[in-house]
Amino acid sequence: xxxxxxxxxxxxxxxxxxxxxxxxxxxxxxxxxxxxxxxxxxxxxxxxxxxxxxxxxxxxxxxxxxxxxxxxxxxxxxxxxxxxxxxxxxxxxxxxxxxxxxxxxxxxxxxxxxxxxxxxxxxxxxxxxxxxxxxxxxxxxxxxxxxxxxxxxxxxxxxxxxxxxxxxxxxxxxxxxxxxxxxxxxxxxxxxxxxxxxxxxxxxxxxxxxxxxxxxxxxxxxxxxxxxxxxxxxxxxxxxxxxxxxxxxxxxxxxxxxxxxxxxxxxxxxxxxxxxxxxxxxxxxxxxxxxxxxxxxxxxxxxxxxxxxx
Amino acid sequence: xxxxxxxxxxxxxxxxxxxxxxxxxxxxxxxxxxxxxxxxxxxxxxxxxxxxxxxxxxxxxxxxxxxxxxxxxxxxxxxxxxxxxxxxxxxxxxxxxxxxxxxxxxxxxxxxxxxxxxxxxxxxxxxxxxxxxxxxxxxxxxxxxxxxxxxxxxxxxxxxxxxxxxxxxxxxxxxxxxxxxxxxxxxxxxxxxxxxxxxxxxxxxxxxxxxxxxxxxxxxxxxxxxxxxxxxxxxxxxxxxxxxxxxxxxxxxxxxxxxxxx
Numbered sequence: 020x021x022x023x024x025x026x027x028x029x030x031x032x033x034x035x036x037x038x039x040x041x042x043x044x045x046x047x048x049x050x051x052x053x054x055x056x057x058x059x060x061x062x063x064x065x066x067x068x069x070x071x072x073x074x075x076x077x078x079x080x081x082x083x084x085x086x087x088x089x090x091x092x093x094x095x096x097x098x099x100x101x102x103x104x105x106x107x108x109x110x111x112x113x114x115x116x117x118x119x120x121x122x123x124x125x126x127x128x129x130x131x132x133x134x135x136x137x138x139x140x141x142x143x144x145x146x147x148x149x150x151x152x153x154x155x156x157x158x159x160x161x162x163x164x165x166x167x168x169x170x171x172x173x174x175x176x177x178x179x180x181x182x183x184x185x186x187x188x189x190x191x192x193x194x195x196x197x198x199x200x201x202x203x204x205x206x207x208x209x210x211x212x213x214x215x216x217x218x219x220x221x222x223x224x225x226x227x228x229x230x231x232x233x234x235x236x237x238x239x240x241x242x243x244x245x246x247x248x249x250x251x252x253x254x255x256x257x258x259x260x261x262x263x264x265x266x267x268x269x270x271x272x273x274x275x276x277x278x279x280x281x282x283x284x285x286x287x288x289x290x291x292x293x294x295x296x297x298x299x300x301x302x303x304x305x306x307x308x309x310x311x312x313x314x315x316x317x318x319x320x321x322x323x324x325x326x327x328x329x
Numbered sequence: 330x331x332x333x334x335x336x337x338x339x340x341x342x343x344x345x346x347x348x349x350x351x352x353x354x355x356x357x358x359x360x361x362x363x364x365x366x367x368x369x370x371x372x373x374x375x376x377x378x379x380x381x382x383x384x385x386x387x388x389x390x391x392x393x394x395x396x397x398x399x400x401x402x403x404x405x406x407x408x409x410x411x412x413x414x415x416x417x418x419x420x421x422x423x424x425x426x427x428x429x430x431x432x433x434x435x436x437x438x439x440x441x442x443x444x445x446x447x448x449x450x451x452x453x454x455x456x457x458x459x460x461x462x463x464x465x466x467x468x469x470x471x472x473x474x475x476x477x478x479x480x481x482x483x484x485x486x487x488x489x490x491x492x493x494x495x496x497x498x499x500x501x502x503x504x505x506x507x508x509x510x511x512x513x514x515x516x517x518x519x520x521x522x523x524x525x526x527x528x529x530x531x532x533x534x535x536x537x538x539x540x541x542x543x544x545x546x547x548x549x550x551x552x553x554x555x556x557x558x559x560x561x562x563x564x565x566x567x568x569x570x571x572x573x574x575x576x577x578x579x580x581x582x583x584x585x586x587x588x589x590x591x
Contacts, residue, residue: 173497213443215434217420218483224382226487227407227435231383272422275442 021270027283034290035061041297062192064293066199067223067248068258074245075259076266076278077206080213081237083142088259089245091150092238095158095254097128098246102253103164103176113175118194128153129242133235141234142220145169176233178206182253184293191251198247202240208277209237213274231307254289255308261315268322286314330358330522331394335374339390340371340378346384348374352548353391354485354541357521358490361474361513363554365522366543367568372417375543379524380412381479384568393491411487412478425463425471425479429454432486441456443514447486454482459508473500481509485516489525494525498532510536530558530574534582542567 038061040046048057067215078087084224089095090201101124105112112120133141135149165173186192206213212233214272215223219231225312245259263277289312330353339350350370356362364372372454378387381399391398398406420428424545429451437447455461460478464485468476477500484492495588497513498506509534517538526534541559544567550557558564564572573586 069358083418171549200443211434211438214420216433217418217423218428218431219414219418221377221380221412221414222417222483224403225380225407225410225412226432227404232442267422271427273427277422 020297021268022044023028023055023280024283027085027280027287029211030287031065031283031290034287034294038064038290038294039296043302056186056188058193059186059189060184060187060293061102062234062292063195063252064289066192066195067184067252067255068262068285068287069247070199070202070244071258071283072193072262072283072288073206073278074204074241074248076281077083077237077241077244077262078278079263080216081217081234081241082147083145083219085142085264086260087147088256089241089249090154090254090256090259091129091147092242093128093132093150093153093157094240094242094245094247094249094254096154097124098122098249098254099161100124100157100164100182101127101178103129103161103168106179107164107168110170114190115194117189118250119132120250121253122224122246126242127142127250128157129238129246133238141231145236172220178306179253182255182308182311184252184289184296184307185304195251196236198243198250202242202247205240206244209212209240210274210278213237213278217272217274219226253308255289255311257308257311257315258288261319262288265322275297304309331522332357333491333522333524334390334392334578336373336390336392338391339490340374340385340387342374342384342386344386347388347546348377349378349543349546349548352541354548355549356522356524356539358522359517359526360509360538361517361523362539363530363537364540364541364543365523365527365530366549367543370567372543376412376495376524376526379493380406380410384401404435407487407489409492410493411484411489412493413495413497415499417480419468419476421469422467424465425460425482426451426455428467428468428479429482429486432483435487441523451482452485454485455479457485457512459505465525474505476547477501478505489521490520490555491522491524492521497525497528497584498527498529499504503532505526506532507580510534530539530583531585535576535580558583 032124039057042048042057058160074089078091079216098121101120105120120326132150135152136145166177168176212228214228215228263281266277266281270280292307292310292314296305296307299305334355335352336350341347350566351512365376366372368535377385378469381387382523393409412479432449433447457465458481460482463471463475463479468479501509514536517523540554541548542557552561558574564574570588575584577584
């Protein structure tokens with residue numbers, strides 16, 4: 020674990036330094052460029068990456084499914100529908116409300132998933148089935164919105180779905196911060212409970228976990244984390260799948276280590292993916308979502324096939 | 330010695346139907362009780378009903394030392410009663426010792442680390458089930474039977490007065506099954522109440538002191554094994570096949586001949 024922690028800290032520090040220097044004129048860029056364009060972008064990458072990774076990490080335990088991601092609750096589709104609708108309608112909203120619309124869609128979708136999963140105990144398979152249904156419904160509504168959109172708006176919707184970290188100032192980071200705190204604190208406090216969920220509902224119950232209540236609280240925490248991140252940077256889901264998996268390979272499945280290291284891992288991955296997105300076709304940028312899938316996909320496949328362990 | 334008393338206890342998966350009903354019995358500490366009966370007779374539901382899991386309805390009462398266990402809060406219950414289901418999921422990315430340490434959860438706060446005392450209890454538990462060599466192996470890389478032993482060690486590390494086991498011997502080979510029942514006898518000697526469902530009377534040697542026989546969701550008989558096994562053709566009628574049961578010697582293992590051939 021210590022080795023992984025050190026590597027992650029070094030990668031984070033190097034990523035921050037490199038990211039600050041990436042762009043026209045490198046380190047010699049005007050102070051304002053560094054402080055108002057590059058630094059907030061770094062903070063956004065770190066906070067969004069940590070949020071998405073922890074969200075996926077929590078869901079993989081609570082839903083006891085290694086393929087669970089923030090999207091499993093229908094979050095991406097929900098955010099896509101509300102953001103798509105706002106872009107299509109051409110309503111001019113204050114910027115905070117634009118972010119909030121994505122988040123609201125994400126949270127509404129996860130609420131819908133919760134209710135569709137049935138009454139009573141809501142076991143993991145019921146929740147996953149409901150989430151898949153909500154995702155399909157949302158994706159269809161989004162397609163309908165795209166079909167009805169004029170070309171210029173269509174491009175805007177598609178670009179939004181690819182994710183975006185370009186910022187001027189700290190508004191997006193400030194927007195994300197309360198969601199980060201509200202989701203991260205309960206997740207960190209409940210790492211012991213997350214460990215118990217790994218052994219199944221019955222054993223967790225027999226050891227004193229109120230599984231119905233704790234599952235609900237942890238799902239809310241995961242939805243808040245992912246919802247906040249999706250509102251701020253668009254639906255980038257891959258982080259929530261790949262980071263907890265990688266960390267589980269490196270430090271094991273004990274959530275008391277896994278969860279904080281996934282937060283750090285998510286931040287590092289997003290930071291580096293952002294650097295790549297800015298240098299590959301510099302001075303233009305590639306969408307962060309595309310970079311993450313292109314870099315992350317093969318790496319993830321390697322992990323699944325080779326199963327390396329430290 | 331703890332005492333577990335069932336009074337007209339019933340359990341099921343909806344408010345108006347029962348999967349097992351009419352269980353009345355008194356089990357004292359220091360004994361192993363086997364719950365037997367055909368598939369679907371309500372053995373597992375009985376244990377789930379005792380644990381009052383979400384989605385399981387129960388009526389009647391179960392008291393531990395005169396305290397209704399359904400009025401205990403979850404944590405009070407968890408430090409007194411442990412439970413092992415038939416086939417629990419294998420936790421991803423945990424070693425055997427980490428899995429066993431999860432059994433210490435009711436004894437500490439939700440996010441605290443493992444104390445050296447916890448680690449010692451977990452290692453002792455692994456030793457008791459004969460699985461010390463598995464301590465640092467990942468549970469998703471060991472066999473089903475070995476995982477059974479690790480799960481059993483986790484239950485032991487919970488250090489409770491009552492242990493409920495659902496088919497503890499399934500997926501164990503002859504050697505490990507014999508060891509398991511021997512271990513359960515030893516635990517009972519320490520005053521612990523063991524209640525275990527089983528399909529294989531013969532695999533448990535002479536480990537159990539009492540037998541509860543269930544059939545089609547009803548409690549048919551409870552008592553000394555001799556009284557249940559050797560009372561007329563009770564087993565034959567319950568299992569719907571001619572059954573012969575005898576002991577290898579007056580104190581020896583039980584031997585079962587299903588189908589009637591000997």
